[in-house]
Amino acid sequence: MQPPPQMQPPQAEAPRKREGVLEALGRWWEESTRDFKASIEQSNAKWRRSVEDTNAKLKAGIDESNAKWRELGRKTEQAARDAAAARKEAADDFQKAQKDAADAFKNLANTRMVEGRQVCEPAPNGSPDCQAAAEIICKAKGFEIGKSADITTTQKCSARALLRRDESECRTETVVIKAACQ
Incomplete structure (x- = not known):
């Protein structure tokens, strides 16, 4: 067995130093x-x-x-x-x-205006073909080609249709009267 531990005497707290x-x-x-x-x-x-x-x-x-x-x-x-x-x-x-x-x-x-009178024949679609009529006028005057410059449209009626006042026998006619020829 061991001897009991020795007790140490309690230490006294150091006195608090007063703060300056x-x-x-x-x-x-x-x-x-x-x-x-x-x-x-x-x-x-x-x-x-x-x-x-x-x-x-x-x-x-x-x-x-x-x-x-x-x-x-x-x-x-x-x-x-x-x-x-x-x-x-x-x-x-x-x-x-x-x-x-x-x-x-x-x-x-090179263009000359030429007067003449040429009926425009109906084209296959039924409209008047004035280009061909203008070329006929120009070739008659010694030129090679032509274009219509002035056209007129008239109503052609027989004497009987005029006397009866019946327009069903009348037809419209387109005519080239001036052409520009070259």
């Missing part, structure tokens, strides 16, 4: 500094969140603005292409019209 003004001021300074640092860190965290939110909003606004500018640029580019195509088409049409006018003017010098 400098010690109290130091403790106050440490607590104030700790609170101030926490307050600054909290303010900095709020500020960082605010800056991040503002940056995100600005980025979204910039992205939206860029998308609108890209779309506007695309539309402007398409409008420019359409305008260029329209200008080219108009220039081509103008050039063709200018050529046609020059050809017509060139042929105008």
Whole structure:
């Protein structure tokens, strides 16, 4: 067996040292500094969140603005292409019209107006064929080709139809009276 442990006499607490003004001021300074640092860190965290939110909003606004500018640029580019195509088409049409006018003017010098009287025979579709009548007038005057320049339409009736006043026996007659010959 072992001998019982010896008991140690209770230690007396060290008497508390009374805190001086400098010690109290130091403790106050440490607590104030700790609170101030926490307050600054909290303010900095709020500020960082605010800056991040503002940056995100600005980025979204910039992205939206860029998308609108890209779309506007695309539309402007398409409008420019359409305008260029329209200008080219108009220039081509103008050039063709200018050529046609020059050809017509060139042929105008060789053209003569000739008077005559030629009945337009009915074409297979029943309408009067005045082109053939104009060419007959022109060839009779020594030209090669011709086009009708002035035609007249009259109603031809027999004497009996006129006396009876019956228009069913009348027929319409188309006559070339002027032709442009070359």
